[in-house]
Amino acid sequence: MRAFENYSSNCSGPVTILPYVNVAQYKYMHEAVCNLAQDKMVPFILIPFQENDQIDLGGYVARSIQKLNARFQARALCTIGILVDRNSRLGSNDNSNLVFHVGIFFIGGKDDREALALGIRMTQRENVMVTLFRFVVTSNNNNKTKEEEEEEEVEEMLCESLIDEFKSMKFARGNVTWYEIMVVDVVEIMDTIRSLEGNYDLVMVGKRHNIGTLNDEEMAIFIENAETLGMLGDMLSSTEFCMGMVPVLVTQCGGVGESVVPKLCRIASATVSQKSMNVIK
Template identity: 35%
Template sequence: LLRSAPCSIGILVDRGFGSVERISRSSICNLAIIFIGGKDDREALAFAGRVARHPGVKLTVIRFLVDKNSENAPRRVNHRATVAEQEEEMRLDDECFAEFYERYVAGGKVAYMEKHLANSSETYTNLRSLGGQYSLIIVGRGGRVNTVLTVGLNDWQQCPELGPVGDVLSGSTFSCDTSILIIQQHSIKGQLDGLSDEFSIM
């Protein structure tokens, strides 16, 4: 399904979120999205923007950034992508996030949190710390060119179809109260990327 789906898809690891019949203004639902970068994360961010429009949702966007000044940061990471491809992906990430920030965060509709991390070990620790804080966490499945913050997480995956971040959050040792939505972007040459033209940012 992940290889042949004719559209962007989401995998829901339901830990009770599906039992919520209705979200209203009087019962606020705390959601979060983790943004590291890459096409799937951009798709997840576009989807989260639509979710943020609901008056009963309190959304927090958590951006993981590479702390280049940290002593624990790896000096070199092997990348399959060329330098030009990495720079292009970083440009798309920054443009996508800047538009989301201007539209939702600057106006107070969405809360913003920034994490400066050195490596995948710190990524893992920070992901684990989110357990129980949100009813639902939205993440991209993969598609990241710069893998400094996720390299090595694949070695411990129990469910590769969920991607490295989704797998950590969906593990049996993570919070039993937090559901996870993993999104994979579908891209067709000549068409706009996104779940639909209505809310795709990039």
């Protein structure tokens, strides 16, 4: 709590810390937090992953926190962010002049849009550099119903609008970079992500995606925490990416009642040309 209060006192932006104490059993903790978030119109809840800092919590506690996180994801109306930070480097250097590098991996869907919207807000700080890697799946699925095609068109419009807003930050502040990467299937997505290792301070990705080729059965041998982190979130937080040394924030858009609590994501209006990237595997 002192760390949060210190940040509130010394940060350059308007940050207020309101501490609460709640005593409850693990299976009921999420109810108090979600109710408070709904009452206060909170758009974003950040919770820790159960395996952070490699602390041995014991089997019962670790499983309880894992179930708690799953209840948050099932119950919360606002956006949920799970921070995987097993080998933290965050806060290790107090020099505020250093550049903080954030990487966003974007395929499509409302969860990815929440991650990108959060990245757009991060660009408001001059010492934060945000890089967007957008994957475009080129394989065609001709077995879709008319309703599915219409839903996909709406999703694509929402994604394009937010991506255009992100690109417009290049002209406003100049601290953003984006790449568009053409891929065929989920296997190529995973292989490409491994080739994009870099000096990130944080990477962000949505839990779920609206691409039909992303299915758990195809990549089951790689998945350990897909239920909590999603397939890409699990991969990014593993030793397969940057030796597991980079903190990963996995976002999930809230469930029912989306009109009650505002989301991070919103429709943009700017239209900017895009940049492509050839990845050598």
